[in-house]
Amino acid sequence: MEKIIPTQAPYAVCPREMLTSSILFSLYKPSVVPSNLPNKDIGIVSHIVEPVPKLGICYKKSSTNPNCLAVSATHIFVAQSDKAVVQVYDQERGTKEADVPFGERITSCCFVGFDDGGGVGVLVLGLKDGRLILWEISTGRQISTPPAHLEDVDCLAVDTTRNFLLSGSKDHNVHVWKLAELMSFAPESKAPYKTFSDHRAAITALAIGHSYLSGDFVLSASEDKTVLLWDYRNAMLLVTFLISSIPRCLVLDPADRAFYIGFEESVQFVDLNGVRSNATSEAVELGEKDKWKDEQSLTCFAISTDGTQLFTGHKNGQVFKRATPKGQPTLLYDAHLPVTNIVAPELRGFLHEQLPITRPSIVKPRPDMAVRNNGSMIPERYELNVVFTSMFSPSASNEDPGNDLFSTFDKLLEHPSFPGELLSTPLTDSISKSKTVEPDTAAAEELQRLRLENKSATSYINSLTAELERLQKTELARKQSKRLRRLKKIKLFEAMRKKAMGETNGEMDIEENLDVEDISSDTEDD
Numbered sequence: 072m073e074k075i076i077p078t079q080a081p082y083a084v085c086p087r088e089m090l091t092s093s094i095l096f097s098l099y100k101p102s103v104v105p106s107n108l109p110n111k112d113i114g115i116v117s118h119i120v121e122p123v124p125k126l127g128i129c130y131k132k133s134s135t136n137p138n139c140l141a142v143s144a145t146h147i148f149v150a151q152s153d154k155a156v157v158q159v160y161d162q163e164r165g166t167k168e169a170d171v172p173f174g175e176r177i178t179s180c181c182f183v184g185f186d187d188g189g190g191v192g193v194l195v196l197g198l199k200d201g202r203l204i205l206w207e208i209s210t211g212r213q214i215s216t217p218p219a220h221l222e223d224v225d226c227l228a229v230d231t232t233r234n235f236l237l238s239g240s241k242d243h244n245v246h247v248w249k250l251a252e253l254m255s256f257a258p259e260s261k262a263p264y265k266t267f268s269d270h271r272a273a274i275t276a277l278a279i280g281h282s283y284l285s286g287d288f289v290l291s292a293s294e295d296k297t298v299l300l301w302d303y304r305n306a307m308l309l310v311t312f313l314i315s316s317i318p319r320c321l322v323l324d325p326a327d328r329a330f331y332i333g334f335e336e337s338v339q340f341v342d343l344n345g346v347r348s349n350a351t352s353e354a355v356e357l358g359e360k361d362k363w364k365d366e367q368s369l370t371c372f373a374i375s376t377d378g379t380q381l382f383t384g385h386k387n388g389q390v391f392k393r394a395t396p397k398g399q400p401t402l403l404y405d406a407h408l409p410v411t412n413i414v415a416p417e418l419r420g421f422l423h424e425q426l427p428i429t430r431p432s433i434v435k436p437r438p439d440m441a442v443r444n445n446g447s448m449i450p451e452r453y454e455l456n457v458v459f460t461s462m463f464s465p466s467a468s469n470e471d472p473g474n475d476l477f478s479t480f481d482k483l484l485e486h487p488s489f490p491g492e493l494l495s496t497p498l499t500d501s502i503s504k505s506k507t508v509e510p511d512t513a514a515a516e517e518l519q520r521l522r523l524e525n526k527s528a529t530s531y532i533n534s535l536t537a538e539l540e541r542l543q544k545t546e547l548a549r550k551q552s553k554r555l556r557r558l559k560k561i562k563l564f565e566a567m568r569k570k571a572m573g574e575t576n577g578e579m580d581i582e583e584n585l586d587v588e589d590i591s592s593d594t595e596d597d
Contacts, residue, residue: 089122089420090121090122090418090419090420091119091121091122091418091419091420092119092120092121092375092376092415092418093117093118093119093120093127093415093416093419094117094118094120094373094382094390094403094413094414094415094416095115095116095117095118095140095142095147095413095414095416096115096116096118096140096371096382096384096390096404096406096410096412096413096414097114097115097116097133097135097139097140097149097410097411097412098113098114098115098116098133098134098135098388098406098408098409098410098411099134099135099136099152099408099409099410099411100114100133100134100152100408101408102153104408108407108408109407110129110406110407111407111408112131112132113129113130113131113406113408114130114131114132114133114134114135114149115129115130115133115135115140115147115149115160116128116129116130116404116406117129117130118390118403118404120375120380120382120392120403124403126404128162128165130147130160130165130167132167133149133151133158134151134152134153135149135150135151135152135411135412136150136152136178136411137225137320137370137371137411137412138178138179138180138197138225138226138227138412139151139152139177139178139179139180139411139412140180140411140412140414141180141181141182141194141414142182142414142416143182143184143190143192143208144184144190144429145161145162145163145190145429145431146159146160146161146162146168146190146208146433147159147160147162148180148182148194150177150178150179150180150196151177154176155172155173155174155175155176155177156170156171156172156173157170157171157173157177157180157194157196158170158171159171159433161432168432168433169433169435171206171433171435171436173196173198173204175198175199175200175202176198176199177196177197177198177199178197178198178199178223178224178225179196179197179224179225179226179227179238180194180195180196180197180227181194181195181227181228181229182194182195183195183229183233183236183250184233185233190208190429191208191209191429191457192208192209193205193206193207193208193250193254194206194208195227195229195236197223197224197225197226197227197238197240198223198224199223199224200218201218201219201220201221201222201223201224201240201242202215202216202217202218202219202220202224203215203216203219203224203236203238203248203253204216205253205254206436207254207434208433208434209433209434209455209456209457210434210440210453210454210455210456211434211435211436211437211440212436212437212440212450212453213436213437213440214253214254214261216248216253216261217260217261217262219238219246219262219263220238220240220241220242220244220246221240221242222240222241222242222273223240223241224238224239224240225239225240225241225273225274225275226238226239226274226275226276226277227239227277228277228278228279228289229250229279230279230280230287230289230303231279231280231281231282231283231287232283233250234249234250234251235247235248235249235250235264235303235304236248236249236250236253237277237279237289237303239274239275239276239277239291240273240274241273241274242273243268243270243271243272243273243274243293244266244267244268244270244274245266245267245268245270245274245277245289245291246263246265246266246267247263247264247265247266247267247303247304247306248261248263248264249264252264256448256449256450257448258448265303265304265305265306266306267291267299267301267303267306267308269299269301269308270291270293270295270297270299271293271295272293272294272295273293273294274291274292274293275292275293275294275317275318275319275320276290276291276292276318276319276320276321276333277289277290277291277292277321278290278321278322278323278330279303279323280323280327281323281325281326281327282327285304286302287302287303287304288300288301288302288303288309289301289303290321290323290330292318292319292320292321292332293318294317296313296314296315296316296317296318297311297312297313297314298311298312298314298318298321298332298341299311299312300312310346310355311353311354311355312341312354312355312356312357313354313355313356313357314332314334314339314357315357315359316334316335316337317334317335318332318333318334319333319334319335319369319370319371320332320333320369320370320371320372321333322372322373322374322381323374324374324378324395325374325376325377325378326378327343328342328343328344328378329341329342329343329344329396330343331372331374331381331396333369333371333372333383334369335368335369336364336365336366336368336369337362337363337364337365337369338362338363338365338369338372338381338383339357339361339362340361340362340395340396340397341357341361342361361396361397363397365383365385367385367386367387367389368385368386368387369383369384369385369386370384370385370386370409370410370411371383371384371410371411371412371413372384372413373413373414373415374395374415375415376415376417376418378395379394379395380392380393380394380395381393381394381395381396381398382403382413382415383400383413384410384411384412384413385409385410386409386410387407387409388405388406388407388408388409388410389402389404389405389406389410390402390403390404390405390406390410390413391403429457429458431458432456434456437452439451439452440452440453
């Protein structure tokens with residue numbers, strides 16, 4: 072492991088109670104470097120911007136082309152300009168962790184991180200032969216697509232939902248991929264979901280919106296001197312911006328209110344609020360308004376998390392900070408080598424910042440991942456290597472039940488908008504009052520069937536009840552008739568006894584009308 076100077080962690084210079092804003096930028100090192108050049112071995116620089124501007128860690132022995140720097144919560148990935156190798160640096164230790172070789176020169180890369188992943192995710196690589204490689208850094212699994220592009224894949228972008236991946240190439244096309252299909256274990260061929268082919272020259276930059284809604288958009292810049300705004304879910308053109316020079320880079324405001332176009336000698340600010348009301352596929356020509364000249368040759372830029380600062384990198388090695396949209400530049404660092412990439416990571420120093428899962432070290436691509444279990448599409452030795460930093464996340468477990476008021480206040484203070492739990496209760500109440508949820512077709516059919524069965528059962532029970540009442544009445548009448556016959560029998564026997572004893576006084580004549588059949592049937596009942 073190679074030690075990097077200086078040795079302090081990039082965020083250790085500021086107290087943990089304060090939010091820390093920083094940038095990372097990489098350099099291109101030519102084959103011949105002047106011997107008197109200061110810090111000529113430095114390839115990647117971490118620089119603190121807020122609250123106190125100060126140099127952080129400088130990583131050595133690296134040389135990168137544009138769009139070849141990717142950053143996760145724990146690692147830095149750098150595709151080298153002179154060889155088919157990705158260098159991996161550990162941000163926490165400030166050291167180089169690994170050199171990962173690939174079979175083809177890498178022309179672009181980006182990192183797809185998962186929510187609360189702590190550096191767990193997928194590194195996407197664009198290759199010179201038009202293919203994409205997706206590397207799961209926590210398992211070592213590697214997925215390769217067919218050469219969907221005819222030339223180099225020069226730029227990559229991932230949407231906010233992490234569902235779509237966009238790749239731009241020198242072949243004038245932008246492919247839209249579904250990440251779920253690319254990462255699937257199914258053996259089907261990986262193919263683009265959509266293809267956008269409205270450009271007439273090489274794609275130079277992509278900038279995707281920050282919305283989680285289905286109406287999100289993407290900006291693509293091309294050497295045909297246009298910037299196109301389009302719906303990447305449907306590959307449908309929305310607005311065409313005509314510009315005067317070849318664009319080199321693009322960046323969107325974090326709130327999608329505006330975007331910046333980087334030219335070789337200038338930067339242009341474009342307010343999207345002015346075109347949204349007239350959003351059509353017709354061309355909108357951008358003049359010299361909101362465009363400022365840059366004395367240095369611009370190569371890359373990035374915007375701060377809050378959108379108030381624009382960081383620009385230049386061919387002479389200087390990095391400037393500007394207040395948006397057109398503030399005066401302030402020099403942050405002079406590397407004396409061309410700056411090829413700038414990344415503005417998320418703010419550090421929030422309360423409850425520790426994530427439940429972290430990725431302490433990467434797993435290099437493993438060839439044995441191609442071996443599958445019998446009858447299963449999952450590789451035989453597919454293992455996830457992560458570290459659980461806590462048993463429960465702070466949102467699921469409150470360590471201090473008596474401090475609920477301050478915990479809620481902290482969440483409101485540190486959240487970028489409004490916490491979900493703050494909105495869920497009124498939204499649920501509003502929906503329940505204004506909308507009745509209709510059952511689906513299957514549930515409605517089942518409910519109707521149960522109603523019919525209940526009606527039939529009720530009718531059957533009613534018929535049984537009526538039959539029972541009828542039988543009860545019949546039985547009562549039979550018993551009463553039987554008692555009457557018994558009384559008649561007793562009366563007859565009494566009359567016969569009196570007659571035999573000579574006590575009769577004509578009473579036998581009264582009972583002579585008694586039916587003999589009734590007596591016999593009564594005898595049988597007895």
